Amino acid sequence: DGGITQSPKYLFRKEGQNVTLSCEQNLNHDAMYWYRQDPGQGLRLIYYSQIVNDFQKGDIAEGYSVSREKKESFPLTVTSAQKNPTAFYLCASHRTGLGQPQHFGDGTRLSIL
Amino acid sequence: AQSVTQPDIHITVSEGASLELRCNYSYGATPYLFWYVQSPGQGLQLLLKYFSGDTLVQGIKGFEAEFKRSQSSFNLRKPSVHWSDAAEYFCAVGVGNQGGKLIFGQGTELSVKP
Numbered sequence A: 001d002g003g004i005t006q007s008p009k010y011l012f013r014k015e016g017q018n019v020t021l022s023c024e025q026n027l028n029h030d031a032m033y034w035y036r037q038d039p040g041q042g043l044r045l046i047y048y049s050q051i052v053n054d055f056q057k058g059d060i061a062e063g064y065s066v067s068r069e070k071k072e073s074f075p076l077t078v079t080s081a082q083k084n085p086t087a088f089y090l091c092a093s094h095r096t097g098l099g100q101p102q103h104f105g106d107g108t109r110l111s112i113l
Numbered sequence B: 001a002q003s004v005t006q007p008d009i010h011i012t013v014s015e016g017a018s019l020e021l022r023c024n025y026s027y028g029a030t031p032y033l034f035w036y037v038q039s040p041g042q043g044l045q046l047l048l049k050y051f052s053g054d055t056l057v058q059g060i061k062g063f064e065a066e067f068k069r070s071q072s073s074f075n076l077r078k079p080s081v082h083w084s085d086a087a088e089y090f091c092a093v094g095v096g097n098q099g100g101k102l103i104f105g106q107g108t109e110l111s112v113k114p
Helices: none
Strands: A004-007 A010-013 A019-025 A031-037 A043-051 A054-057 A064-066 A076-078 A087-094 A108-112 B003-005 B010-014 B019-021 B024-026 B032-038 B044-050 B056-058 B064-068 B073-078 B087-095 B101-104 B108-113
Touching: A004 A087, A010 A019, A019 A031, A019 A087, A019 A108, A043 A064, A043 B101, B003 B087, B003 B101, B010 B019, B019 B108, B024 B073, B032 B064, B032 B073, B044 B056, B044 B064, B044 B073, B073 B087
Parallel strands: A010 A108, B010 B108
Antiparallel strands: A004 A019, A019 A076, A031 A043, A031 A087, A043 A054, A064 A076, A087 A108, B003 B024, B019 B073, B032 B044, B032 B087, B056 B064, B064 B073, B087 B101, B087 B108
């Protein structure tokens, strides 16, 4: 079945540590997105990529980094510069075309140890 | 500025009652509009979308939404709510040259009373 796989489902970060969240899709979608979700704040865009080897900052990119070396993969690194990383992280993708809806993975919950 | 407002943070309805979740958007061009549903600890699932044509859009799970340009609204409705509909609901507007980038509302949490 086609879909978006996020791993791990739960992740714990120590102080000063970088952690990487995985997002893989087998939908052949060109565009991929990373969101952060906090209670009562909806979804906020961190980074997005519309084609391989290119990505743009979203509204809250500070303390995060991404890469897009393959069409299927869009990993997100939460760096030690992100002082409040505890949140639910969602990855999404969509195909090229007018008004194409985004499809979401099941998320990764990141917590601080 | 582009934005989406969901005025109700939390709504409680009785099982079998009708439901309407409100969504207002601010966007200069013809909007691409979406409703998503999220169960706790899960990702978002698309309920329905609008970008042209009939202003009354049918979605999955018995949901529908009506686009009203004059009111900048895209309210979600269901005639009879089931206990399994309890979840969080997000309205979103697609922006950018193809409408693929989404701006989300804050979400409305729906509780269903037996």
